[in-house]
Each structure stands twice: as C-alpha cells, then as structure tokens.
Amino acid sequence: MFDFSLFKNLNLHESSDFISALSEIAEFKTFPKNHIIHASGSICSHFYIITKGIARVFYFKEEKDITVHFAAEHDSITAIDSLIQRKKSKYSIETIEETETIAVNINSLELLFEKEPQFERFGRLFLQDLYIDLVERIDDLQLHTAQERYDTLLSKKPYLFQRVPSKHLASFLGMTAETLSRIKGK
Amino acid sequence: MFDFSLFKNLNLHESSDFISALSEIAEFKTFPKNHIIHASGSICSHFYIITKGIARVFYFKEEKDITVHFAAEHDSITAIDSLIQRKKSKYSIETIEETETIAVNINSLELLFEKEPQFERFGRLFLQDLYIDLVERIDDLQLHTAQERYDTLLSKKPYLFQRVPSKHLASFLGMTAETLSRIKGK
DNA sequence: CGCCGAGTTGAACTGAATCAAGAAACGTGG
DNA sequence: CCACGTTTCTTGATTCAGTTCAACTCGGCG
Secondary structure, X not given: OOOHHXXXXXXXXXXXXXXXXXXXXXXXXXEOOOOEEEOOOOOOOEEEEEEEOOEEEEEEEOOEEEEEEEEOOOOXXXXXXXXXXXXXXOOEEEEOOOEEEEEEEHHHHHHHHHHOHHHHHHHHHHHHHHHHXXXXXXXXXXXXXXXXXXXXXXXXXXOHHHHOOHHHHHHHHOOOHHHXXXXXXX | OOOHHHOOOOOOOOOHHHHHHHHHOEEEEEEOOOOEEEOOOOOOOEEEEEEEOOEEEEEEEOOEEEXXXXXXXXXXXXXXXXXXXXXXXXXXXXXXXXXXXXXXXXHHHHHHHHHOHXXXXXXXXXXXXXXXXXXXXXXXXXXXXXXXXXXXXXXXOOOHHHHOOHHXXXXXXXXXXXXXXXXXXX
C-alpha cells in the first residue's frame, strides 16, 4: 500500500477504507527535471500526488506561457479541466525538479466512485479545497497590487522562490518578469 | 414537488430520485427588492434556486462593496464559503429585484448526503460547474483589458446590463464605475 | 419641489507593461 | 572541465490603461 499520509488533503483517520481502495489503482511514477507529464490537447489520464520534487500547471494564452498552479511535496496536481469535464485539456503539466509521484488513474477512480458511492465524498471534499484556493486567488488578483501579491505568496509558499524560475512565478502572480525582478530588488 | 427543471444544473432524466428527495427538504421563499437574504458574519443556512428575479453575492473589502456573483432565473445562489466550510461567511446575498426562490436547507442536504451517499455525486457535479466558472473568471481578470472583460460579460449575460445597477457591474468586472461608464459611452 | 444616490465627464496621476540593452546563469558538446 | 550559445534575469527609459479626484447632470422618491 502507498503512503497516502504524504497527501495533505486526505485525513487518514477518516478514510482508511478509501485509501486501501485508492492504493489498488495507484502506482509510483518518477519524472526527470523539465519533463512534460501531461501535454495540453489530450485528456489527462492521471491524478498525481507528489512525494518529492515540484511541478507546475500552465497553458499558452496568446503565445504567453501562464503558470496557474504549483505543486510540491504533499500537494496534488492534475489537469483540472480535463479531470472535471473529461475532455481535452488546455493545460500542460511540467516538472521543475526531478519529481516522484503516486499516480492515480482517473478512469479507475471514476469506476471506484460508481462502485462505492460513499467515496464520492472525498471527491467533493477535494474539489472544495480547490475551490477555496481559487477564490483566494481571485481576491488576490482583483484587489491587490503587484507588491502585495508578491508578499502574500512569499509568506504562504516561500520555498517556491528558492525552487522555481522567476519567470514562472511572475506569470503565476499576474505580472511581468521585469516587474517581479524590480520587486525582488528592493 | 417543486419544479426543479427551473434549475439548469440538474439533469432531470438522470436525477429524478434526487429531485424527489430534494423536494422534501425545500420550500418556496420570496424576497422583496433590495433585500438582504443572507448577512455576512453568519453561517448561511440555505442554498437558493432562483425561479424569478435576480440577486447578487457581495462582500466588503477595505470599505468597498465588491460583487462576486450574479444569479437570475435558473441560477443558484448561496454563500459558497459558508456552504463549503460550514463557518461564518464573509459574503452577503442581496436581491436586486423582487425574487422568488426554492430554498434548500443546507443541514438537511448534508443529512441527505449521509443517508444516501449516491447523491454525493450531485454535490460534486455542482461544485465542478462552480469551479469551471471560477477558472474562467480568473482567466478573464488576469489576461484581459477592461474593455475585453466588458465585451465578454455583455455577450455571456447581456440581461445583466438591463437589470443591474452599473456600480455592481463595475465591481464585478474589476473596474471602477467611472471606467465602466466610459466604456459604455462608446 | 428639492434632495440624494447613481451615473457621466474631464484632468491629473500612477502602477505596471513594454521596449531595449546588458549581465548572469545554465546546459551541451567537445 | 571549459567554451560557447541560449535562455533567464536585471536595470533603465518610455508609454499607457485605468484609477483617483472633482464637478456636474440626471432620475426617482419623499
């Protein structure tokens, strides 16, 4: 069985049955640095829990590479639009460091939800967390200056500034690389 | 039984059992114009499906009244943070016109999910729709000009421009009332 | 009729983007 | 392990979209 305690969104006490079931449809996968785990335009087949390393979700908007999500140890990562709508994803997933993951096949997960409806609960709770994250991100983008957005991210996820190229941080923060550089220089 | 065909997020063919169950925990409620249905700082007890009228979700950020959601006929409205986290909401809900709703008690809904886990599916599908909406909103705010955001909303929900005061549209679009006025004036 | 909030219009200001050029870091092959 | 070319980062000058502030108009309602 996999060690799902590595995944912060699961509460082990409440969900050991689910974890057993999950283990049966999961497998270890390791990817080298700067590797495209999932390419946009295809349906994303897996949901990944990162046990080591760091990765990002991004897409191209008018030729610009926009990062929308970072995931490090204990985080999960997937092409969320594909997972939700079961259609080709506009997002790609790329490792930033060499990355070790527990990969859960999404079709198998759907089958599990059908067979054991009580596990739907975890799908819902997981989406709820994602939703809250997204709401905070909107607040941030709509109501704060570049400096404030930088400060917020720095306090929430300081390790990103050590491990991720600035250009990706800049697009994630909704500013140009130049602006981020100037903010850092102070 | 209530006519849930009035709610676009439910597919009647797939979910008639769920609709029967939902009907038993729902009731009609009508609110006058400019009425606060739910006040921030309290836990939101209901989830509303609007059958007539229009309402908005808003909150105060540094004294400014920010609208984050509009709902008209066939839409649902609730204080989403309260619904998800079962805690005091930072959002308020206010009618813009006289509004008729089907009100579903959230505690009853939770009990229903516990008793009939197969209904969790609807909770998940509903959240998925919300999530997709939110992702589109982030894209919009982060990557488009005020003019483009105006154009997008005008094509998606033209009726808002007839029925909602401009100041609320402006805050929803992430711009000042002055900027919106200038854009409209062209 | 007069008031007040909402909407409009103009002028000045500003945060951040763009454009440009140079410096530093990176990885790739010899 | 170094040399080279490419990408990333920094720094400066300029521009621009959108905000702020202020004055004025309009429309609804007591």
